[in-house]
Amino acid sequence: MGSVRVEEAVGQVVLPGDVLLIPSQSPDAPLSLSGAQQTSRIKVVCGPGLLRRGDDLQVCKCGLLKHRDPAVYWVDSQQKRYVPVKGDHIIGIVTTKSGDVFKVDIGGSEQASLSFLAFEGATKKNRPNVKVGDLVYGQFIVANKDMEPELVCIDSSGKANGMGVIGQDGFMFKVSLGLVRKLLTPQNDIIQEMMNIYPLEIVIGMNGRIWTKAKTIQQTLIVANLLEACEYLTGTQRKNVFARFADNVV
């Protein structure tokens, strides 16, 4: 594929090296009578998988090209390596305690730091009870290319808001980042359907980690395997599989 107009490529699979052309003028731009060529360019935001190349966009990841108004484009790709993004909620594993900060493995290229004060109700005196190897659900407040990412387990008002240390039982497994994004889209009802089969607790991290806990080990394992299988199942296939499990439970 050579160079394509960006609108035409939306929803299509794009490959690294593809060049996407941005229309130089918005179609509804007013024609100027003064004769001076008015070039009103659209402000384009290019997300993951796209690079700016002169006046156009160059694809650097393979996946589906997505678009959101007015002109935000990104490539929805399938990958395992997580790249921290500010505001993302993730599941991390505490690897070391050093002084006032915990080092947390986030499944990315670098470990994130998590201050022990960044928990609900934590003070200098009252340290949170976090051990090495524990799972934490937190949010990035610093995620830059050149800086160590930083996690917090409180929101801006100092409340835990569901974040913090995840319980000792339950099971954590890794899925692809694409699947996690799909699970977290508001229109997606996989989790809801799953809840209908078994009552369960679930934490989904944007870094591809899912923690889940059902009544028994057997049920937790089934939930984990079903969620993993969802990646390659179409809606109807999934419903069939889920229905089969729902029948077995009753």
Added chain:
Amino acid sequence: MKDTPLSNCERAFLLQAITEKKRLDGRQTYDYRNIKITFGTDYGCCIVELGKTRVLGQVSCELVAPKMNRPTEGILFFNLELSTMASPAFESGRSSDLLIKLNRLLERCLRNSKCIDTESLCVAAGEKVWQIRVDLHLLNHEGNIIDAASIAAIAALSHFRRPDVSVQGEEVTVYTPEERDPVPLSIHHMPICVSFAFFQQGTYLLVDPNEREERVMDGLLVIAMNKHREICTIQSSGGIMLLKDQVLRCSKVAAVKVAEITELIQKALENDKKVRKEGGKYGFAESIPDQRITVLKMEKAPVDTSDVEEKAEEIVSKFEPLSKVVSIPVVLAEGTGQIGEGVGNAWGELEASEDEEDEDDEYAAMAEEESNSSKKESVKDQVIIMSDSEEDDVIILEPDSPAQARKAKTKTEKEASCPSKTPRGKKKKSGR
């Protein structure tokens, strides 16, 4: 990059699951993951998949001078590589303890068991022998590398064909595949490694541990065996005490597994041979499973647009005569009394529609206007209900305007004439 640590909850869960005789992927204690063997377009090239663990095997050959102490024996060379692609924890260019351990185990399993007839690789004694090189690359690490690697190595070796050679006096001729068919290696037997993971000081045992299970295991026992139940290598690591009957039991299990896997390799080889002979499609590209990552792609809202045009046309056609009527009355000014002047004079106009005449007869002009507008509203309401926009709900919450009270009287009469009108729509109208 450092390896991803294992969290406490995973470890506890895994150990708990193992004591309950459950495995992550729903296997039984002695079950292998699915084994898939695919051959490339070239001879001696194969990919072995053991669950999600994938190993690529490639065999190549070269004419070299033999070793001094063994002038009539060909040379076998094995090399397993753990690339960063398989797992970010592996560093390229540096041989870790794991890599050395795996390489040595492979050599012991395949070379020392004398599964390949090295004498047949001799071309000219003391001068030229074939060096067979087996390169194994781990493409994805999901546990139990050694089993996958040993299957890949023996499958690739069995699949390999070396160029035919002829020796006439001093002259050695190597024939291209076009001139003479390449010859397969002579393989005496197929040694295959079977791994057993032990948990809780040998209380629990699992065959073919995956990556997570490998991380929580206490010890590992690898038995290399061929289908004649001959043990080629046995290695125990991790420092656990094994009882005699445990080892015996493991060897029995290994014998069964080896028989199954050998059969699988042979079947795969036969399949490949058959397909090549028939000129069908072969190679890796043909064997890639069709897994679509786009299956969960969010489709645009599934709106039934099949009869939208007809519906729109229907509404337009309903709407048309009304708008005509509405345009006729001329409101002079607000508060001006209008009696009988709301609608243009319809007397004598025989083509005027029935209902219009009826209305003219029954109602005063004010009411007429009201009914027209309310009819118009009801049509509009229909449109809105169809589109099911949130606008309706928002407007319901708006307080009634004084106009509502003024028009309320006439509206109650209209209810009967416009049954399609809902109370929801009424409020909406009053909000204007």
